[in-house]
Amino acid sequence: MTKISMTVNGRQVTGDVEGRTLLVDFLRENLRLTGTHVGCDTSQCGACTVHVNGLQVKSCTMFAVEADGAEVGTVEGQQNADGSLSTLQAAFQEHHGLQCGFCTPGMIMAASSLLKVNPKPTEAEIRHHLEGNICRCTGYHNIVKAIMAASGQDVSKIAAE
Amino acid sequence: MYAFDVTRPKTVADAVAALAGEDAQALGGGQTLIPTLKQRLASPAVLVSLSAIDEIKGVCQDGNVLSIGGGTTHATVAAEAGAYPALAALAANIGDPAVRSRGTIGGSLANNDPSACYPSAALASNATIVTNNREIAADDYFQGLFTTALNEGEIITGVKFPIPQAANYQKFVQPASRFSLVGVFVAKYADGVRVAVTGASENGVFRWSEAEAALSASFSAAALEGLTASADGLINDLHGDAEYRAHLIKVMTKRAVAAAK
């Protein structure tokens, strides 16, 4: 067991982990932050997407010990300070960018990463950025639309409402 | 996963020392190794993480050579290898943003997956693979499926890419994994053109010498017209048989030549 500490959503946390403990297991089981999900075991689905030191990573493909000392952001920390939904979260609700909600935390974390570096992405850029995030419910239409809307683009003309 | 320890040395020397231990294995970005461990296909006692070693990270240009640290992530190469645009573009299309945040060039070259992207760039550029104790020319480095010239415990600390006059990478993706079903990297140097093919062969990345000869004589897609890539030894799987892969090699090579910058 190794003692690790990190900042998760701005809060200092510590824990004892094995070498093989994945960051996602540390979040879900040690910290009970169950918003981060596990949808596969081959690092493809992106349900586990979080931010580590500002970078988008798959928390199922990183060991907790490697996040020792890091700043980690999860879906639980995405709301505004007053608890209201962030612009991106609100756009997902407004444009029905989620159904079962299982991929949603990963989508939010991936999309917020994109918007940080590319504040007005095109449809193609959004679709490319989401290559590692699989959604089985929405057909992506409303996810792409929500991200465009969150970046201030007019989505009223997008195919059929 | 079986149980193991993870150490995080800060220098190459400490990492090499740690790798000398029994059943120790290097951990780069983990984007290949961790899924493998989950399937219990590897059972190291210690993983020596290279992610805290700053001396093997970064991109720098020295005249006509672009040097990339072995621990440099795909995302960093995509962002900082502007001096070699085809290489930056290749890195920008490996996996997805999260994979690119963690996965490293050293890990990719050490792993030498037959469908990986970097091996084609290294081979087409005749890059030099720099390790903790020697330099290996790409032509000598790739030795078949998941096999390289690396010795046990040897770490890739850097890769030196001679910058070509023009180059391009064309990746035709396998629809599920999004690795290359066939990827072709074409690089044009003053002394000739090199063409490296990934994804296609049962022996991993290889050079298509007929195409190199034709393109060295005339660097144009038309120069490839009369050639056909041989289907011998190419992969037959769910996603494409050898004949299809051979066909794609030619199509992708033509496209790479047409797009080379």
Place this chain on the structure above:
Amino acid sequence: MPKDSGIGASSKRREDVRFLTGKGQYTDDVNVYGQTYVHFLRSDVAHAKINGIDTSVAETMPGVVRIFTGKDFEGIGGLPCGWQVTDRHGQPMQEPGHPVLAQGKVRHVGDPIAAVVAETREQARDAAEAIGLDLTELPAVVNMKEALKDGAPKVHDDLSSNLCYDWGFVEDNKAAVDEAIKNAAHVTTLELVNNRLVANPMEPRVAVGDYNAANDESTLYTTSQNPHVIRLLMGAFVLGIPEHKLRVVAPDVGGGFGTKIFHYAEEAFVTFAARQIKRPVKWTSTRSEAFMSDAHGRDHVTKIELALDKDNNFTAVRTETYANMGAYLSTFAPSVPTWLHGTLMAGNYKTPLIYVNVKAVFTNTVPVDAYRGAGRPEATFQLERVIDKAARELGVDPIKLRRQNFITQFPYATPVAVEYDTGDYTATMDKLEEIMDLSGFAARRKASEAKGKWRGLGVNCYIEACGIAPSNLVGQLGARAGLYDAATVRVNATGSISVMVGAHSHGQGHETTFPQVIAEMIGIDESQIDIVHGDSSKIPFGMGTYGSRSLAVCGSAMVRATEKVIRKAKKIAAHLLEASEADIELKNGKFSVAGTDKSVDWAGVTLAAYVPHNYPLEEIEPGLEETAFYDPANFTYPSGAYACEVEVDPETGKVTIEKFAAADDFGNVVNPMIVEGQVHGGIAQGIGQALLEAAVYDENGQLQSASYMDYAMPRADDLPFYIVDHSSCTPCTHNPLGVKGCGEAGAIGSPPAVVNAVIDALASGGKNVGHIDMPLTPHRVWKAMNQ
């Protein structure tokens, strides 16, 4: 003007807030104090005799609590099949046993052999590796036609063959159909495969079993679309636990698409094991396990013949299908290729004579059962493909050929035993032509050609039978369950309402749409109403969510219960207002006496019901809570027309979807935003089936596409924005809301449009290819065009 609340409004989903902030409670988020973890040791060969299982070493390993094998389940029931099909000769299907853990033989890769319960997941897995297995491998049968040959290895030694049933429908039509085909002016024949798929909801299955010895009560938390069905099947048929001692909870569920309908071995196992070891037992499937333990979908091999007269009227359809059941009968497997498939073979057309033959076959593969659309996509695909092929052979416009043969009079009794209540296929086709801008296709094709791409247009129609289903009818057809649903409307003293429903939402948005209906009926704010679902201890016995039934069946139950509530509330209002009940009107949440200004609001009445000081106690009981069970009179028949435009890269065979439109008739729509979302998701799955997805076995029964490395899931950049429209509306005539169901349409309607478009694109490039089997991967398309 779009409404902003009630029926017809695109109310924003209230469940979203918890999902967007990480506050969803999925089954894997459930942890019970003292829980153990189970790892299943699964067969890595497709077919073998079990000679022995040695657990002695494994039992001594750290953390191991107990190891179970098939022996532990010898006195216990197997997993039941919920539908019995009767074959062409009046005989019941062959129905093999389905043990919780393998007994005697393993029959597919992934068949569970032993289960290790330990303190941690990794300890359970470590110990499982130490179990000694003595297996004699047997030859596997994978191909259905091979499986039916004399001397083929038998999946089940106690059955006479690998044939589950040979079903004919309608058997009495057979001679007439044969005759019509013989005498037809033209017959188009098509042989095709409806590719095997894995449903792949993003949340893998999870089951947590808990047992409280103090009151002898078991609780199962499970990723289910229908907790009551699981309670009934598992309690009554497998473990013998009476319902009042068994609680099944399906909390937030991360998608189902059919594959979470069925009762699975792992559910029975954790419930059983928790009782044995007196500790909770948790199982979380990995994705790799899901590929070999979730029921698969589709997997039909079909020959279809379409006969036409000299004026191109359809005169007969004859089909022969081999349907893969896999190694065991999953819960509803036998119904999918029969009653959910054969009855839809009329499609949108007035073909007078139809005969459907289906041979269901056991193979050494994962069981196959319902997947989004279940039987109806298979019916639609073959029919719409053969019509397209006929149009090409006859040189007629495929849209005209369809229009000419449309059913136009309703109700319409098909020759395959169902009666369509309403529909307007011409209207949806007109709408499709408009939203797809079909008149602009020629110009778009030119533009593609200028880029060196071949552009194709594919169009098709679909009809489906939803709102499953009238119990007396399905009972005659072999269902071993009723298919009604139930709702309890509990009005609280201050007027807020909790509605307990049998339907289960795993992405469909019931928490938002169901309150919209009640809000409209009573005239109160949607936020006053909450839905309770997914917990058998809280909800009335309902059958759950699948077959696009939630609103049509459970929603109807809710309407009926609300009507009862309103009737009683009016009685109370009449008393309070000292008026006659007949004069009481309810509008905008207010009861008033017709023609006067006397009124009492909703909350005034509800308070009186619970504080009955001034109350007609001699006439009615206090309280305001009503339950209704609703059994539909018929299926509902959503229909529509879909169009797809593709570009094919002639050099590589790669297909890209350039434009996709869906014109649906869902009857009345409660929440357009949610309906459109359902269509989007269905289309993506249909395009996935058409272009990307395939569960492929090799001849030894090894699943070759056993992870996302080889099973191609549709990603954002595989798909376009979709144009969807549901303005064509012929309300269902037999349910109170006039709704038809929209959950499966997209998955049913889209595959033929895609394939028709690719065939058209190839034709435009001078490659006349009759058919290409799905998925139309670049490799397959390239092969087809270079034959």
